Amino acid sequence: MKEKEKIALFIDADNAPAAKIDTILSELARYGVVNIRKAYGNWKSPCLKSWEDVLHEFAIQPIQQFDLTKGKNATDIALVIDAMDILYTRDVDTICLVSSDCDFTPLVTRALADGKFIIGFGERKTPSAFVNSCSKFLYLDDIDADEKPVEIKKPSIKSDTKLINMLRQAIEASEDDDGWAHLGTIGKHISNHASFDPRNYGFKKLSDLFSAIDLFEMKQKNSSGTYVRDKRRAKFG
Template sequence: MDNRNDAKVAVLVDCDNTTPEILEHALSVVAQFGRVIVRRGYGNHATLANKWQEALVRLAFTPCLQYQYAAGKNTSDIALALDAVEALFDRRADTFCIVTSDSDFAYLCRKLRERGSTVLIVGEAKTPAALRNASDQFFEWTAPETPIAAAGPAAAKPAAPVPAPTPKPKQRPRALVNAVKLMAADTPDGRVHVGTLGSYLRRTDPGFSPQTYGHSGLVSMLKTYDLLNVRQEDGGHWTVALAADNNPA
């Protein structure tokens, strides 16, 4: 991962499109990219109340109330986009985290990236590919399951043990081998830094994550491939290359 600890991050939340529970996840995601200097939540008067009001106040977000001047017109989206462009041009932020699953923001993401900004999207599983691919990196948030409370006399009975979640089956997509083959061609020894490989995979697929394929991390995922050779170098970092049998001389 690139050294972005000094980046100035703006977190802009489309409150009309998502749920307050996503906020803490978004903040934990962007903490690795730099210092959050703009926190804003956008919505109409019905949205920015109750749970949203509590979450925005607790997590120090500035609520940006937008009235709907006509039915069906979402003024919140326009306000969010204008504030993002303003923060870009006055150099308050160089990294933008947009919390939404609305593909209408894909054009905004592309414009920010054209100006050299890093764009992150935190959204739900319903987020369309058009928005995911318009970002530098997509982070999917899944709502935690709420246990159902028993009613009546049954409530006094001890709760049945919750079964452990079934681990995802480990998958080995061929695209990873193809990426190593492509990148290794440009190195003198045919080896690729695993960190560089991870950055490349996220650029080609902003939603890429080893966990999606049932692995705890990229190194452990690479070790499952017979076609690849993974090695820890003297400096402690990991490199990967095509296995000898699959690396033409």
Template sequence: MARVAILIDGDNIATRHAPRIAALGKQAGRADIHRAYADAAKATGWSTVPGVRLVHAGTGKNAADLLLTVEAMEMVLTAGVETVVIASSDGDFTHLATRLREIGIKVIGAGEAKAPAMFRAACAEFYILSAPEKKPPAPKAPPSKLDLEIRAAIELHSQKGSGMRIALLGPKTAIRISSFPEKTWRKYLEARPSLYDLDPRGPDAHVRFRPEGFRD
């Protein structure tokens, strides 16, 4: 079984791809070496991924790329590594992949869709690490009966679009706001920024409703 080294550009690849990268290495043989190269002072998250050794590459420009390259060559020349998995979307690894291939090492690349074509072509195999699917936004809940009453009151008492004094909401609607969790009108309105626009605190502070918040 081929000895495999999984080498990850930790400054370029997110930890969410760790399971997929590990699977590629195991498919290729015995993944004895599994490292991520990055500036350890940054919160890359690779230090907490089980089975991955975080190698501190320093803070210089391209430090992680250079150290990964040096250690990859060392591994294939002295440690019997026959397959190298390079996880990065950085085209700078094209030279490394090409040189490894020329000396008989199988190179498996893994990166996001933005990885350059030259890097992909330099690898014997290249796999796209898919971005996480964006969850569709939750459907907007329709305004409550109370909010519809508040909107109607604001419409009735607003003058020239200035809105309605917050202090008048109770008397004009006969609603006991103290019976609601927020306890006060300001807290209730502030908790619904998609529905209401408020003036700063003050005795004459007004509230206006946002028409878009009441659309279906």
């Protein structure tokens, strides 16, 4: 039996919603076991009361950091130091960072260089630099307590040029002579190049996302699964 992946969870309690901790841990359970669970902040602050209420329930270790200087966040530094210590001293496969703060981007790139898989969680306000640096990033605003995608009120997905180009490039990288690409192969290609998850666009699965965009066509093969093709390829190919 294959040993489960070991996960270290670091929470920036100053910049993360406590109400989503159940969702976070449920998501991480898909990848392995969360052996290390730490939350950082000034626990004397009333702003962290919501986190205090869930620490014991979810076996999260609170790490105290006083606000030594007004306007400066010592929490970030403490979290980074602990994460770097674990990179060098503990056998961890995956690191999870829960924060909407862009300051952790250098930590993510350093951990990636060490071959770690990085999962990020944050709110929609999270800067793109942090989002894109993670192996996978999920917006907590868009997932409810049952892990169901929340309907996102935004313009047509077809107008998201970056998304459409990414999907088309993933198809082109794995298509056959007729332009058809296996859905699973498309997903693997995307995961190598972007911090992508269909739930961030309001869809539970990648197939649901493709189905909602009339720029692509899909077909099912009983023996090998779902295939996708760019409609432009069907027209000109």
